[in-house]
Amino acid sequence: MPTQSPFLDFVTEEMYKRRYAKRTVETYLHWIRFYILFHKKRHPKDLAEQHVDQFLTYLAVNRHVAVQTQALALNALSFLYKEILQRPLSLNLNFNQSSKPRKLPVVLTKDEIKRLLREIDPGYLLLAQLLYGSGLRLMEAVRLRVAAIDFDYLSIMVKVVSTVG
Structure with missing residues (x-):
């Protein structure tokens, strides 16, 4: 580096x-x-x-x-x-704002998801399915422990580690 x-x-x-x-x-x-x-x-x-x-x-x-x-x-x-620098910027900055339109997210069809999951290495398949099905963030899924899974209620408890950044 x-x-x-x-x-x-x-x-x-x-x-x-x-x-x-x-x-x-x-x-x-x-x-x-x-x-x-x-x-x-x-x-x-x-x-x-x-x-x-x-x-x-x-x-x-x-x-x-x-x-x-x-x-x-x-x-x-x-x-x-x-x-x-302990010199906060003022609230009246005078710059040209970007006008580039926001892109809509790409949404995959159910068939595309099935094809995608079929191509994933079996060692990572459960993680990929968990990410897709639960909406967890990558590091939330990686740090997930068995104790955080409630099999009776079919739910996952995610501990929020940091709200900064």
Whole structure:
């Protein structure tokens, strides 16, 4: 893994201290790193809100990102400025909002699901069926224990580990 700057190491450490999920940490670091590179490797403490506006506008106008993607980048930068640099962003940022329409999720037919499940390695079949049938998240299913299954009521008890991230 390529080494990152001491600043990004510090940001990573702070997010893990605050118990952010691993994927949230990775995503926020991606956007913070992209923001720094966009501004020619200038340190975020030397950048103002207008630079945040420029970056978010660039994402919408030049990169044509979806609304949710732009919002995710904004959340990452909001965390950076509020929690790391102790300079919260104002509520009246002036950037062009993305207009890319939201994609509808792909829904598979029952036959497509059956064909898909037939192709899965038998060692992972139960996990795949559990994910599909219960709506569990991947890590919830991986961490599932027999004690969490109520066979009388045909239900599963899922313990919420973290609500942050």
